[in-house]
Amino acid sequence: NAGVTQTPKFQVLKTGQSMTLQCAQDMNHEYMSWYRQDPGMGLRLIHYSVGAGITDQGEVPNGYNVSRSTTEDFPLRLLSAAPSQTSVYFCASSYSIAGGRMNTEAFFGQGTRLTVV
Amino acid sequence: RKEVEQDPGPFNVPEGATVAFNCTYSNSASQSFFWYRQDCRKEPKLLMSVYSSGNEDGRFTAQLNRASQYISLLIRDSKLSDSATYLCVVNDATGANNLFFGTGTRLTVIP
Numbered sequence: 725n726a727g728v729t730q731t732p733k734f735q736v737l738k739t740g741q742s743m744t745l746q747c748a749q750d751m752n753h754e755y756m757s758w759y760r761q762d763p764g765m766g767l768r769l770i771h772y773s774v775g776a777g778i779t780d781q782g783e784v785p786n787g788y789n790v791s792r793s794t795t796e797d798f799p800l801r802l803l804s805a806a807p808s809q810t811s812v813y814f815c816a817s818s819y820s821i822a823g824g825r826m827n828t829e830a831f832f833g834q835g836t837r838l839t840v841v
Numbered sequence: 842r843k844e845v846e847q848d849p850g851p852f853n854v855p856e857g858a859t860v861a862f863n864c865t866y867s868n869s870a871s872q873s874f875f876w877y878r879q880d881c882r883k884e885p886k887l888l889m890s891v892y893s894s895g896n897e898d899g900r901f902t903a904q905l906n907r908a909s910q911y912i913s914l915l916i917r918d919s920k921l922s923d924s925a926t927y928l929c930v931v932n933d934a935t936g937a938n939n940l941f942f943g944t945g946t947r948l949t950v951i952p
Binding site: 755757759764765766767768769772774780782814816818819820821828829830832833834835 | 843845849872873875882883884885886887890928932937938939940941942943944945
């Protein structure tokens with residue numbers, strides 16, 4: 725049971741380059757999200773999706789795009805990398821809280837350490 | 842104002858000690874509350890959900906005070922393996938399952 729798989733684990737980009745961080749889950753979770761974690765800031769929500777074909781912005785969406793063509797996959801695209809996007813990125817998935825589910829556990833991928841120079 | 846505020850620590854305690862972490866949240870409509878644990882350079886993992894009545898899981902006890910918008914985690918008989926960062930987490934009550942994270946409290950248990 726793989727859970728949430730994120731690739732790559734490490735990446736160095738030059739300013740202005742684009743790239744896609746991959747995220748896949750095999751738990752049939754409706755909800756998927758991307759966070760970035762910076763020192764002293766905690767995890768901040770970038771984009772999220774409540775199901776295939778549906779995406780929305782979180783707290784810090786600028787400079788990132790997402791799509792959700794299947795339940796399993798939720799890639800995050802950096803359009804034109806900037807040094808301010810140097811961070812650790814986590815993908816997470818969980819069951820949706822729609823329908824009254826409470827306290828649904830979020831499962832995280834192992835993270836991608838991105839450095840933009 | 843941050844959605845979730847917690848003392849960043851660090852807390853350095855001897856083995857066997859009892860340690861308490863606290864956090865406050867700003868959205869009174871939040872319905873779900875959690876403590877996650879994050880080891881160095883690893884992903885966060887759920888430690889326990891927090892229920893209004895309070896709940897216990899072995900050496901760990903979580904409490905929620907909705908009136909004060911306050912969440913706590915108590916760790917009894919600390920072990921070396923408890924050394925980690927503890928994240929206070931609250932959902933955003935929008936109908937999605939967006940989570941707001943505190944910055945984390947770092948705990949080091951010393952032999």
